[in-house]
Amino acid sequence: MVCDEPAGRDGPVAGDGARPKDDAALRSPVKQRRDHARSATWTRRLAVTALVLAALNLRPVVTSLGPVLEEARAALGMSGTIAGLLTSVPAVCFALVGSAAPRLARRFGPDGVVFAGMAAVALGLAVRPFVGTTPVFLTLSGLALAGIAVANVLLPVVVKQRFPDKVGMMTGLYSxxxxxxxSAAAAVTVPLAGAFGGDWRAGLGAWAVLAAVAVPPWAALARDGRRQAAHQAGHQAAHQAGHQAGHQAGQRTGREATPGAERAARGDAPAEAGTAVRVARSPVAWALALFFGLQSSSAYVIIGWLPQIFRDAGLSAETAGLLFAVTSVLGVPLSFLLAAVAGRLRNQSGIAVLLGAFGLAGYAGVWAAPAAAPWLWAVLLGVANCAFPLVLTMIAMRGRDGATVIRLSAFAQSVGYLLSVPGPILVGALYQHTGGWHGPLALVVCLMTAQTAAGYFAGRDRQV
Known part of the structure; x- marks a missing residue:
């Protein structure tokens, strides 16, 4: 009895206790993989939501002001010169502030910088309608534009990092x-003001709500980015410690690794190669910058002058507005389709040339007979305006890694926006000097030809 009792107790207890532990050990990796998959799926959905919300806020700062500019000028005592300056401030701000985005991204991470940018947009939009002086109004507009500028540069980077296998589709989605x-800000600002008793300040400030909605998703994405960076840093530290131990062992056995082997062991050879790249010396980067700048210049000409061209041809103001709306609305579905197709191709030169052909045909029609087939000219120019999502896709695909895409995006957009400033101004000066549109449109045709050539070189299968 005494001998049997320990055997009986130990046998069943030990056996029953060991089995659950073994099962738990077997289930643990499976559960970890399942949890990791769920977390990755949640993060990707969060990133999609954040991208879309950020993109919705990249233009209302500018396009919501035009419909109520007359009321804003009267309330603030804004001169015509200052009002004209407002049309060029966005491009200059995008160029100057966007150039700082790479340094900010290296310090705070792309997600964190876009989060701060969205907060700046929300603050600027919320406060600027309710100030009483022009300088403060301009300052708050500049704050919102600064937030947009860093987002402009870094959204292609976020796409590259978060969706490396779906660059074209995600670029198309946020475009x-x-x-x-x-389009919504241009169309809805006046009705919003009417809903608040005709108060232009309320109609303008209402867009701060949309910007505020974008802030929490980017805050969550920034936390996830910091968590991933910390995990990666810990992994690299452990890897480096293992390498150092192996290196010391090699020294003890008389075998010393070569510098190239050491870099390969650390896995940072590509990163070193990437940091050696001077983006400003790359022909691909300059082709992208020229293509970006020339397509932006064409877009600003269409936004600023196309309705006036149609009105000078004898069409009514309402019809001219509808024709301009066609060029804007076409960009909604075509941006997604075009970027999705471009992202599947290694070479996008053919698409750039095709868009240039649409633009040349549209401008030629407007030059020869603007009132003969205005809807056709508007459609052609609307298709040509889709060069914007194409160049964003190109930027994300031309960089070898995320760090290069940050520098490439900052360079192409900063230089490109600066190049885009003179075009609309020259068109207006020629129009004022000649009293007609043949001279200005001839200039735009030359710019479109240069855009087509730059797009051909930017679209080739080359990487920086």
Missing amino acids: MALNLGA
Whole structure:
């Protein structure tokens, strides 16, 4: 009895206790993989939501002001010169502030910088309608534009990092949202003001709500980015510690690793190669910057002058407005489709040339007979305007890694926006000097030809 009792107790207890532990050990990796998959799915959905919300806020700062500019000028005592300056401030701000985005991204991470940018947009939009002086109004507009500028540069980077296998589709998605936000702000600001008793300040400030909605998703994405960076840093530290131990062992056995082997062991050879790249010396980067700048210049000409061209041809103001709306609305579906197709191709030169052909045909029609087939000219120019999502897709695909895409995006957009400033101004000066549109449109045709050539070189299968 005494001998049997320990055997009986130990046998069943030990056996029953060991089995659950073994099962738990077997289930643990499976559960970890399942949890990791759920977390990755949640993060990707969060990133999609954040991208779309950010894109919706990239243009209302500019396009919501135009419909109520007359009321804003009267309330603030804004001169015509200052009002004209407002049309060029966005491009200059995008160029100057966007150039700082790479340094900010290296310090705070792309997600964190876009989060701060969205907060700046919300603050600027919320406060600027309720100030009483022009300088403060301009300052708050500049704050919102600064937030947009860093987001402009870094959204292609976020796409590259978060969706490396779906660059074209995700670029198309947020380009579509960008066009939708721009069109909605232009169309809805006046009705919003009417809903608040005709108060232009309320109609303008209402867009701060949309910007505020974008802040929490980017805050969550920034936390996830910091968590991933900390995990990666810990992994690299452990890897480096293992390498150092192996290196010391090699020294003890008389075998010393070569510097190239050491870099390969650390896995940072590509990163070193990437940091050695001087983006400003790359022909691909300059082709992208020229293509970006020339397509922006064409877009600003269409936004600023196309309705006037149609009105000078004898069409009514209402019809001219509808024709301009066609060029904007076409960008909503075409931006998504075009970027999705471009992202599947290694070479996008053919698409750039095709868009240039649409633009040349549209401008030629407007030059020869603007009132003969205005709807056709508007459709052709609307298709040509879709060069914007194409160049964003190109930027994300031309960089070898995320760090290079940050520098490439900052360079192409900063230089490109600066190049885009003179075009609309020269068109207006020629129009004022000649009293007609043949001279200005001839200039735009030359710019479109240069855009087509730059797009051909930017679209080739080359990487920086």
